[in-house]
Amino acid sequence: MVQVEGLTKLYGEFVAVNELSFSIQPGEVVGLVGPNGAGKTTTLRCLAGIIPPSRGTVSVGGHDIVRDAIAAKKQLAFFTDEPRLFDYLTVGQHLNFVARIYQVPDYERLGAALLEELEIANKRDALPGELSRGMKQKLAIACGLLHSPRVIYFDEPLTGLDPLGIRRMKDSILKRARDGAAIILSSHLLHLVEEICSRLLILKNGRKIIDGTLAEITRKFSEQPGDASLEEIFFRATSETGAPAPAVPPPLPRGNEP
């Protein structure tokens, strides 16, 4: 569904993404992780056609994101870490606007169902300024899912959501995957990645350093089966020496607390 070949993004001399290649099948949820500045957001932006790659190709549903951008973009949705909304459009008007952009004739029924699923149906006439951070995120998701995308990119999807919102978001992501969508999820929350991703892609300095299922990666980075959590694997994979991360310091003896 998504085919990436030699994707490279340069900013002058700086290499933000370096020769990245991978592919994602329908129903797969791929976790994109890496330390700050690893090139995760730049990669997602290239995959979504927001910024052009300097080299390499990205194909979405068989359509090149540069040469056949319209057909490719019709199949995807990109959710940024900060919900980007138009502050003078109400929730309902957002859906109306997006429906016209993506030509969704049945948007009223679909939109109502999405608002219901995301529990913001009672906010249909509210402006974004009247919504909480989590509700804004939900509105952005409703807009993105309105045209039933087959490829979905999430950049830090849980930011600002309450525990119930987090649960619903996880369920929603898994539901889309079960329905056949190919999903890439970029996050620093390793427990989220561990919980819902079927595959992991770890980037560092713009390069892919790991690509595999959780079981494969655990096997590769564990000295004994099951001895390392994803967090531990992440630290081992991304540290320069490959040494494990420093352990949590022991508690101070009683009476020495600050």
Place this chain on the structure above:
Amino acid sequence: MIAALLNLQYHVFRNRLVSRFKRLKQPKYLIGAIAGGLYFYFYFVRYLFHGIVGRPGMNLAVSPEHQKLFELLGALALFIIVLLAWLVPHERAALTFTEAEVAFLFPAPITRRNLVHYKLMRSQLGIFFSSLFLTLISRRFGGNVWIHALGWWLILSTLNLHMLGCSFARTMLLDHGISNRFRRLLVFGLAVAMAVGVWVWAKKTLPELDPAAPANLDSVLDYVQRILSTGPAAYLLYPFRLVVRPFLASDAAAFFWALIPALLFFGLHYLWVIYSDVAFEEASVEASQKLAVRLAAVRSGNWQGLKKNRKPRRPWFKLNATGPSATALLWKNLIGVGQIFSPRLWITLLVIMVVVGVSLANARVGQNLLYLMDILIAIALGYSLLLGPQLLRLDFRHDLPVADILKTYPLRGWQIALGEILAPVVVLAAVQWLLLLMGAALVFYLPGKYAALLLAIAFSAVVVLPLLDVLLLLIPNAAVLLFPSWIQTGKDSVRGIEATGQRLIFALGQLLVLTVALVPAVGGFVGVLFLLQLVFGYAAAVPFAALAAAVILAVEAGLGVMLLGRLFERFDVAEEPAN
């Protein structure tokens, strides 16, 4: 503690200055700074020490006979400002701090009085630059530069203290159960009583103004001076005159003698503010949050965000789910323009324009007035072309912060470009057509040989103006995509001399591009007009010439939209330069 706050203020100012100088390494800021510097030099600074040479008519250095009048008028202006400060505001005292200041200073062991001192110190920076700027302006008209600078500083500082003290007093009144309504009623009643007292006293004491006098400005001013300088007005304005007097002093000695009572008055204000023990923290926290939201709105180019109590707006038209996608952007941006331009308003305006036009024409007010009205309409149309594209910014200038979202839409660049610029074009064209309709209604009743020609010109304008609007809007939209940090839309808008310079360069560039774009259209217009007027005369030839020009402009506009679309496709959101 004060030393720590001073240190904070010093470092904030110093770091800001250093970052300003550092960014001059970038050519765009350096060029902007040079252009802005030259502008300020030629228009203000070179007059700083010797006024306007060779323009005696402009030299408004205060002559002794006018000094008292200016002092009285200045005092009256201050009096009105102060009166409004007591009358209008309804909020509790809220010293405006930034969110960072609230986060660091409010939980810190700093007394309320020290916070007020910090606020006063901080406001001095703004007052210093305001005084400098006002001196640059006022010095163009003569007077001593140091006297002007110190005079402005004294006026602004005293006013600042008074506003602060006034807000504290309002809060204390609220705390004592005196409502805003009662306070306003009291202040308004006092103001009316004072005005009536002055009027009655002037009626009884001063000789009537000569009926012929209004034609003579000097006698009117003399009458005003007598009202303000004698009787009750003299007592009311006396403290305000003390504040204004140093600014108007003719020499150093006069300034010195005027300064003593003014500083005393300033000191009294300072004591008033410092010894007012009013809880302002809660309101300040709220104000700082509001300020942060407003700043974020302005910095993202969203001036609509400044409006309080924003309500959902009805769309201008129903947007179907299928059809040309660019229409969705027009629909969205028209909602952003606001209810002020609702269809109901357009119909009302249309009716008013036609009724006024027809009434004026039927009233037989004379041809000269009708011609004058048409000239005024032509001027208004000219201004709509000049100012409209600057004021109506619901296009890329507004939406650039969400460019990444626009780029995910399955639309071609030209479709997004067209959709983005259509809303301001629609609004601008509608205003222009209304003006043209009114002008045409007047012309229709105008006897004379030029009526047909004027109607032909009006018809031509109907066709040509929207296309000109498109061209005029294409230029700033292309500029914002080419030089995003030069236009007021980024996350951190640029301020200072370099920003002024950048705007000047941009305005000149816009003029140049427009001139180049107009050359073929003007050529086409003149060519067709010349040929057709030989056969049909000017009145009949003008519309055809305008159509020829419109075709050329339409081709240019179409090419411009395609080019704008290409620019948007190539616009790299990640390379959006930070300031």
